[in-house]
């Protein structure tokens with residue numbers, strides 16, 4: 752089964768549930784998310800997904816970061832709220848590429864870790880996933896792992912395994928709306944021309960998580976501590 756992956760917090764839990772429910776199935780992760788902006792944030796989420804898949808013994812394929820194509824598809828829907836029409840287009844695109852990939856690989860089914868995201872509409876995902884599955888002659892598997900305190904378990908697991916938890920869905924449009932509501936600047940979208948790494952920036956997080964990757968590879972004990980200033 753090909754598993755489209757959106758982020759580590761969702762995939763880490765979802766993949767373990769799938770491993771339990773489908774023990775005979777070989778799962779392959781597929782990180783295809785050109786909706787994540789800026790590229791540095793995309794890279795950071797991918798880095799954490801790589802770590803999660805390594806921990807779970809799951810092969811991971813990275814899709815193309817075809818952000819221009821994604822932007823052309825959502826043109827005219829920039830001001831839509833989350834769960835609105837832009838999100839429908841975004842799911843369709845990610846599912847289309849995932850279903851096509853699954854078909855190319857000779858898989859008979861595909862699914863998506865978006866199904867476990869508490870902020871997504873399950874109905875919207877099911878409709879998109881089923882339609883694309885039909886088009887490519889495969890099945891869309893849509894388990895509901897949120898129910899029966901699933902979301903709570905997912906959060907505990909994310910904390911225990913020190914996963915990177917982002918605080919926005921992914922695209923610059925939703926990010927701008929969210930920061931406007933918080934009366935903040937979407938500073939995730941700015942980088943100093945000098946290339947200086949700012950405190951609490953995405954670039955600083957990348958440095959830290961890359962360091963963790965090295966420490967883990969060398970089995971050096973470490974701990975991530977969150978501080979605000």
Ligand code: SF4
Pocket residue numbers: 786787833834837838839841842920921922925
């Ligand atoms: S808010 Fe999230 S799901 Fe909706 S369009 Fe943006 S990235 Fe895609």
